[in-house]
Amino acid sequence: MSSVFPDLRPHFPALHQTVNGKPLVYLDNGATSHKPRAVIDALVRYYERDNSNVHRGLHALSMRSTDSFEAARARVAAFIHAQDQAEIVFVRGTTEAVNIVARGLGAQLKPGDVVLTTEMEHHSNLVPWQQVAKATGATLCYVPVLGADGEGGLDLAALDTLLTPQVKVFAFTHISNTLGTINPAAELCRRARAVGALTVIDAAQSIGHEPLDVQALGCDFLAFSGHKMCGPTGIGVLYGRRALLDAMAPDETGGGMVVSVDYQGARWKPSPERFEAGTPHVAGAVGLAAAMDYIDAVGRESIAAHDHELAAYARQRLAEIPGMRILGPTAGQPRAGIVSFALGDAHAHDVVTFADQDGIALRGGHHCNQPLMRKLGLPSTARASFYLYNTREEIDVLAASLLKIQKFFAG
Amino acid sequence: MSSVFPDLRPHFPALHQTVNGKPLVYLDNGATSHKPRAVIDALVRYYERDNSNVHRGLHALSMRSTDSFEAARARVAAFIHAQDQAEIVFVRGTTEAVNIVARGLGAQLKPGDVVLTTEMEHHSNLVPWQQVAKATGATLCYVPVLGADGEGGLDLAALDTLLTPQVKVFAFTHISNTLGTINPAAELCRRARAVGALTVIDAAQSIGHEPLDVQALGCDFLAFSGHKMCGPTGIGVLYGRRALLDAMAPDETGGGMVVSVDYQGARWKPSPERFEAGTPHVAGAVGLAAAMDYIDAVGRESIAAHDHELAAYARQRLAEIPGMRILGPTAGQPRAGIVSFALGDAHAHDVVTFADQDGIALRGGHHCNQPLMRKLGLPSTARASFYLYNTREEIDVLAASLLKIQKFFAG
Amino acid sequence: MSDLTDLYQAVILDHNKRPRNRGRLPTATRVASGDNPTCGDNCTVYLRMEGDRIAEISFDGSGCAISQASASFMTTQVKGRTADEATARFAEFKDIVTTGRQPEDFSEVAAFAGVHAFPARIKCATLSWHAAIDALKQPDQPLQS
Amino acid sequence: MSDLTDLYQAVILDHNKRPRNRGRLPTATRVASGDNPTCGDNCTVYLRMEGDRIAEISFDGSGCAISQASASFMTTQVKGRTADEATARFAEFKDIVTTGRQPEDFSEVAAFAGVHAFPARIKCATLSWHAAIDALKQPDQPLQS
Numbered sequence A, B: 001m002s003s004v005f006p007d008l009r010p011h012f013p014a015l016h017q018t019v020n021g022k023p024l025v026y027l028d029n030g031a032t033s034h035k036p037r038a039v040i041d042a043l044v045r046y047y048e049r050d051n052s053n054v055h056r057g058l059h060a061l062s063m064r065s066t067d068s069f070e071a072a073r074a075r076v077a078a079f080i081h082a083q084d085q086a087e088i089v090f091v092r093g094t095t096e097a098v099n100i101v102a103r104g105l106g107a108q109l110k111p112g113d114v115v116l117t118t119e120m121e122h123h124s125n126l127v128p129w130q131q132v133a134k135a136t137g138a139t140l141c142y143v144p145v146l147g148a149d150g151e152g153g154l155d156l157a158a159l160d161t162l163l164t165p166q167v168k169v170f171a172f173t174h175i176s177n178t179l180g181t182i183n184p185a186a187e188l189c190r191r192a193r194a195v196g197a198l199t200v201i202d203a204a205q206s207i208g209h210e211p212l213d214v215q216a217l218g219c220d221f222l223a224f225s226g227h228k229m230c231g232p233t234g235i236g237v238l239y240g241r242r243a244l245l246d247a248m249a250p251d252e253t254g255g256g257m258v259v260s261v262d263y264q265g266a267r268w269k270p271s272p273e274r275f276e277a278g279t280p281h282v283a284g285a286v287g288l289a290a291a292m293d294y295i296d297a298v299g300r301e302s303i304a305a306h307d308h309e310l311a312a313y314a315r316q317r318l319a320e321i322p323g324m325r326i327l328g329p330t331a332g333q334p335r336a337g338i339v340s341f342a343l344g345d346a347h348a349h350d351v352v353t354f355a356d357q358d359g360i361a362l363r364g365g366h367h368c369n370q371p372l373m374r375k376l377g378l379p380s381t382a383r384a385s386f387y388l389y390n391t392r393e394e395i396d397v398l399a400a401s402l403l404k405i406q407k408f409f410a411g
Numbered sequence C, D: 001m002s003d004l005t006d007l008y009q010a011v012i013l014d015h016n017k018r019p020r021n022r023g024r025l026p027t028a029t030r031v032a033s034g035d036n037p038t039c040g041d042n043c044t045v046y047l048r049m050e051g052d053r054i055a056e057i058s059f060d061g062s063g064c065a066i067s068q069a070s071a072s073f074m075t076t077q078v079k080g081r082t083a084d085e086a087t088a089r090f091a092e093f094k095d096i097v098t099t100g101r102q103p104e105d106f107s108e109v110a111a112f113a114g115v116h117a118f119p120a121r122i123k124c125a126t127l128s129w130h131a132a133i134d135a136l137k138q139p140d141q142p143l144q145s
Ligand SMILES: Cc1ncc(COP(=O)(O)O)c(C=O)c1O
Pocket: A255, A277, A278, A279, A280, B030, B031, B093, B094, B095, B096, B122, B124, B125, B173, B175, B176, B177, B202, B204, B205, B225, B368
């Protein structure tokens, strides 16, 4: 079987190029995805036709821009099953979303309070909480990751001890960008809620890859980026339950988020405007909505099945290579389309440079996950990550290239 | 004379449309500008060819993305005559830039210190300083605006009294988005420096309209948005002198801005990465560089002359209309391509809606400048603002439409 | 410009130039304000109730011709009515300015149906109505001076 | 893959597999570290000076084959030289890995010229050299344990 979606590749212009004389095999989707023609066209159409500033304008273009922008917000709300489009705040990406919620909730934290996170967080869902803990005197605790290769996932038994009534916030990733673990997010939210903790989900790796419903998850906040889900750069979303957003102080201030200003002070609009100071990335929001349309036309169930199948196949083919150490969940556990590995003596950067000679785009390094890498005793790994346009043939190309690299470095 | 640049209009796709059956006359450039084909093409090219995540990648596309992104940074540095490309931080826009520098400098402010700004600031260069003053106990003071119609500009004589050694920061706009005043920025910086104050210039309205050289201005920080200067949405710049940026704490934290992270804490990279947590708006930066190329190919001296000439012509034509009150500098003073006015009894929103029926895009409201509007005794004004593609004929269309509106509301 | 001039010409310019029940009502026992942060329009509505009925009503504030005319018109429409009747009247008004349907009875409102062609201005037309409904929900208390 | 395999095959794999002067130098009087935040590579260089001359040198740390080989190679190139000579050597090395020019003398370095074809890796090749130059600038003091 060639691919679950044999017909999608023509939609993605960037896939059709050669790299170092070989057809591009793009396996760096965990870092960012390529964009379908439909998304690029939506951006062009916006700039060619509707382009204008939003909200404060009453002329035709400004109304069209505002309508496109707010329609994009409604599209996002529908995509993640938010109750209300005021729960959708447009931001630059996951990192900014986490910063806003960390600083916002930080206003209510005090010494003795606990912020709980996990050992498998991306720096973007880790350092902001470290900063908030430092600023407020709250304690930051980590749910351990089990297994020498991280194959055991989060230590759910430890949660019983860790989830005390002192825990005010539990921030965790839906899918680990390093291990490919799919965390039991609904269960984690339920257990957090039982002790009165608010939950913040980093959905950077799950959005656009798996069906996602904030009502079913039961989370309080959720953060994601557009660029990893077929969308443009510079746009992302902070979802928050409306009452929580409306109770939170703004982060950045300026034009567009105020009801009134005088030389003494200002009053804030409610969410989402409260968190969107200044001119927003309107084209980005429009492009993100187009990406969501594209993804839902394909179907998120099918994309997830496709990702999972490719990952299973990749794990099988990579395991055939001598000296291969593969991280993350073993067969039978929930696992996403992400496979990190260490290849014998070859350093990850050398592996990536060699693979690049074969036209293969891999990522090598700490994957913004330094503490976990240190715990696993690896300075870095190479990572292949899949998306809807990847094929089994591409994994065969990868396996052949890695075997060659292994021989070179062992020989 | 039809226009200083009769040949530019074909470069801008959005100009060639009808609105309410009339050819679009786009005079809302103070809010945002349209984008030339060259900028739209640069975005498309990026997404079709180089699209990848920056910095941490070693494969071909990632290196190309990183190179494009850093080349854009170098282009910006050259455009404003920064000494070093590490002085260029990519942000969402002016508003975010001001927030970063306000919070960053806020760490050093204490009660008794003064932050000086002016009565003509956009909310985006006002509310962040109010917030910082509130948080630190510093006092916020304002340089007054002179004249019943704001025609006197900043009260430079009052500066002698206001610029005390207690002033730690002087933040002011280069060009007023409401009055069209061009402030003597180099002189303001020089006088601020004489008392040891740092200077922050809001260049949202001057960038891409006037020649701009941070060395000649002598400022410490400068903020601007790409979308008002032919560039994409969602991208802007904070310029800061390198030593100041490297001494400033980061604002947002997360991936890409850390040297190392463990479960206890993190160490920061120097500028500019320190201030660019998370995946940046790479396509936006590339598009901004293309906008700068476009603008410099036309020539900023010529664009400024064109803007100024249109503004003078507009003021002349508008003054012919009975009951017209025009704000801002009178002839002979430095004035930008921005004309705000109040038309007799007609409310600004009614004026804008009527003008829109004639295909004319104006802005009506407080222009994110509520305190100044209140001082001038106006709830709102209508505003026409010009850019390189506008023509004298368009101003004639505007004048005819306004005369009709005046008659309707007076009659 | 014909739709627009029609809209303004009819009721709107009339109510705008000669507003009914404009100004602070000293005998008011309920007050509520609303503003439209998009335009800076604001409107305060003053009520004096007699039982469940609106005995007196006035409005104050600044804004565009549509918001001023609509406020003036609103006062003429709800005066003497019960809270429930006023609320029903607002529902009908909102429906008319949103959809543009021409009402059979409720004749004077027909002019406002033209607002639906200018969606950005619908909020201007409903601002005073929202303030009135808010005021109706408040407890009676003497006006603070 | 031929450029790349040539590059690795020659000096690099050799130095990488059998690194010279690797490990902490207990007699060192100057130490400096550098890291490459992009990859997480790091390198510490230990020096013992005799007058202005590098009497002993070693390196430690982790990284890719290029950084490890370059560190090993660097120690062989600067040992016994003065600070000025070592600095000049670094300037030449940097020029070679950046431009790819094939040096006439300084023969063993020729293999590193291939790095220039992989611009993202130039930093890997120069990491240990930067640390060595840093160490040369420090005052003498006994190694802390
Ligand atoms: C003078 C001035 N400052 C700041 C801003 C805010 O820029 P942005 O909305 O792009 O952040 C604007 C534009 O709206 C402006 O005109």
